[in-house]
Amino acid sequence: MTELMIEAEHVRKVFGDVVALDDVSLRVPKGTVMGLLGHNGAGKTTLVNVLTTVLPAESGRASVAGNDLTTAPDKVRSSIGVTGQFASVDELLTGRQNLILVARLLGASPGQARERASDLLELFDLADAADRKASTYSGGMKRRLDLATSLLGHPEVVFLDEPTTGLDPTSRVSLWEIVERLVDDGTTVLLTTQYMEEADRLADSITVLSNGSVVAAGTAAELKADVGQRTVAVTLTGESDPAAALESLRRKGLRPMNEKPQRALTIPVGAASDVAVVVRALDDVDAEVSELNVHEPTLDDVYLALTRTKTAA
Amino acid sequence: MTTTTERPTRTDAPADAWGGTSMVTQITVLTGRSLRALRDPRMLIMSILQPLIMLTLFSQVFRSVAESPNFPKDLDYIDYLMPAILVTTGSQAAMWAGVGLANDLKNGALARFRTLPINMMSVLAARSLFDMVRNGLQLSILLIAATLLFGFGPAGGVLGVLAALALALVIGWGLAWVFLALAAWVRNLEVMQMIGMVAMFPLMFASSAFVTTDSLPGWLRVIAEINPLTYAIDASRGLALGDPSWSPVFGALITSGVIAAVGAVFAFRGVRKP
Ligand SMILES: Nc1ncnc2c1ncn2[C@@H]1O[C@H](COP(=O)(O)OP(=O)(O)O)[C@@H](O)[C@H]1O
Ligand SMILES: [Mg+2]
Numbered sequence: 184m185t186e187l188m189i190e191a192e193h194v195r196k197v198f199g200d201v202v203a204l205d206d207v208s209l210r211v212p213k214g215t216v217m218g219l220l221g222h223n224g225a226g227k228t229t230l231v232n233v234l235t236t237v238l239p240a241e242s243g244r245a246s247v248a249g250n251d252l253t254t255a256p257d258k259v260r261s262s263i264g265v266t267g268q269f270a271s272v273d274e275l276l277t278g279r280q281n282l283i284l285v286a287r288l289l290g291a292s293p294g295q296a297r298e299r300a301s302d303l304l305e306l307f308d309l310a311d312a313a314d315r316k317a318s319t320y321s322g323g324m325k326r327r328l329d330l331a332t333s334l335l336g337h338p339e340v341v342f343l344d345e346p347t348t349g350l351d352p353t354s355r356v357s358l359w360e361i362v363e364r365l366v367d368d369g370t371t372v373l374l375t376t377q378y379m380e381e382a383d384r385l386a387d388s389i390t391v392l393s394n395g396s397v398v399a400a401g402t403a404a405e406l407k408a409d410v411g412q413r414t415v416a417v418t419l420t421g422e423s424d425p426a427a428a429l430e431s432l433r434r435k436g437l438r439p440m441n442e443k444p445q446r447a448l449t450i451p452v453g454a455a456s457d458v459a460v461v462v463r464a465l466d467d468v469d470a471e472v473s474e475l476n477v478h479e480p481t482l483d484d485v486y487l488a489l490t491r492t493k494t495a496a
Numbered sequence: 497m498t499t500t501t502e503r504p505t506r507t508d509a510p511a512d513a514w515g516g517t518s519m520v521t522q523i524t525v526l527t528g529r530s531l532r533a534l535r536d537p538r539m540l541i542m543s544i545l546q547p548l549i550m551l552t553l554f555s556q557v558f559r560s561v562a563e564s565p566n567f568p569k570d571l572d573y574i575d576y577l578m579p580a581i582l583v584t585t586g587s588q589a590a591m592w593a594g595v596g597l598a599n600d601l602k603n604g605a606l607a608r609f610r611t612l613p614i615n616m617m618s619v620l621a622a623r624s625l626f627d628m629v630r631n632g633l634q635l636s637i638l639l640i641a642a643t644l645l646f647g648f649g650p651a652g653g654v655l656g657v658l659a660a661l662a663l664a665l666v667i668g669w670g671l672a673w674v675f676l677a678l679a680a681w682v683r684n685l686e687v688m689q690m691i692g693m694v695a696m697f698p699l700m701f702a703s704s705a706f707v708t709t710d711s712l713p714g715w716l717r718v719i720a721e722i723n724p725l726t727y728a729i730d731a732s733r734g735l736a737l738g739d740p741s742w743s744p745v746f747g748a749l750i751t752s753g754v755i756a757a758v759g760a761v762f763a764f765r766g767v768r769k770p
Contacts, residue, residue, distance in 0.1 A: 237610050237770050257613050261516055265611040271604030287525045288614050290514035336514055
């Protein structure tokens with residue numbers, strides 16, 4: 184079995200009447216990305232705070248990089264890097280000074296701190312702005328500085344709380360590339376996001392949080408298979424008979440979404456091979472197709488379906 | 497990062513190369529960080545302006561106090577006033593430690609520190625130390641101004657004045673912890689500054705700072721006589737005038753220590769909350 188870098192069991196956290204985390208468990212193997220997906224108030228930041236020793240949990244247990252959160256919080260803090268939801272850079276200092284300060288606090292000598300700061304400024308494309316006050320940085324630059332600061336101590340586990348919220352598309356993509364390179368190096372990443380696209384692209388496995396509870400967990404593909412529906416959308420040519428086509432599809436055991444015959448038909452299918460059944464059914468009645476598209480379920484569908492059932496329950 | 501193929505981690509030292517650091521180093525590094533702010537002299541000038549104006553006004557306005565029958569004979573009013581200004585200015589400056597911490601809480605610097613393998617007490621201690629350095633600078637400038645412009649030259653001589661300065665710094669340091677605790681829990685600059693003003697101004701006037709307590713009207717005298725600031729000011733005055741009475745001096749030192757300890761407990765608990 185691969186080494187688990189984050190392991191949480193039955194974690195619970197309440198703020199007064201609000202149950203921010205309710206019996207949350209998750210496991211993240213070494214060198215993988217866990218995507219924590221949830222809307223505002225789902226409990227993502229609270230979970231990150233608990234796992235980074237910032238907040239104590241009410242009950243449950245968790246360990247990060249093999250160290251228990253409650254018995255060895257200092258060891259946990261030595262092995263993690265955290266980029267919070269809100270920028271945590273000292274705006275009165277320059278980018279370089281920010282990095283040197285944190286490196287020194289991590290135990291680097293002044294020389295080591297300067298060297299590591301220069302390396303990271305280069306890597307994060309901040310070399311030109313290195314000696315300007317951070318208050319003059321753009322949102323994307325502050326994010327990069329924040330992330331660079333989190334990586335100073337070569338952390339084994341990196342926590343990123345909504346790292347791309349509020350970033351322009353270019354900055355977002357460059358941040359994704361950084362995360363991908365981190366993971367290539369064997370770093371374990373827990374990333375929270377409200378964007379399905381982001382989880383889909385970066386995460387090896389996804390945990391969906393809603394109102395403090397885990398409502399789904401698995402790989403992106405598993406979630407889609409569980410909840411989402413694959414559909415085939417066909418558009419018939421003007422010469423074809425939609426009524427005959429609909430009839431033929433039903434005879435094959437398919438259940439088109441259209442009640443009445445129309446030129447545009449939508450047919451839910453199970454396995455990918457069922458697409459062939461659709462084609463044969465149409466062929467049987469000589470219906471000619473001008474357009475055919477297979478729609479894979481997106482994480483959005485998964486998320487919507489999950490949160491809908493949760494609210495209804 | 498567009499063209500680079502290097503890796504953002506593990507470019508040099510292995511993961512466990514930096515094994516954290518001692519509290520002494522933490523405090524030194526963090527105090528050094530704050531000291532950078534002093535390179536910009538505007539803040540220091542601003543914080544000296546108010547006591548300088550007070551010194552100018554009060555040394556003129558209250559000059560007649562020196563002629564009143566309750567006032568010690570052969571004592572220049574400026575020699576009476578200045579030790580009090582040291583204490584009141586030093587106490588007011590304690591608020592700046594809280595302002596600094598509240599800023600750190602707001603801009604996220606504290607959020608970063610919470611996830612680092614450091615003791616949060618180091619962060620607070622560094623704030624209080626920096627505030628003491630800043631306070632020392634400010635009070636020294638005031639002393640020089642008082643000596644050159646207003647003829648301040650008490651009987652205690654340089655040693656007496658330095659002792660009064662040290663006492664004012666300790667008192668300011670003790671109070672700084674109250675403001676650190678306030679900042680950690682209130683986390684609102686305006687509210688904190690309000691509390692600072694509302695608490696300090698009445699305490700300052702209902703005390704022996706500007707006039708002897710016997711010359712105050714009845715009810716005000718009662719307040720002045722139980723006001724801890726009166727004891728601190730009397731202690732400072734005794735040192736500067738070369739006639740120290742040791743019980744207020746020790747009283748002020750011990751009280752400052754107790755206030756610092758209580759403030760530290762609350763500040764530590766408050767500052768760890770995200
Ligand atoms: N310090 C706090 N005090 C009270 N309630 C809080 C606190 N922090 C978070 N909450 C509540 O806990 C829930 C989860 O919040 P959070 O973890 O910030 O969600 P997310 O990061 O997913 O948006 C929300 O209902 C929020 O209002
Ligand atoms: Mg959040």
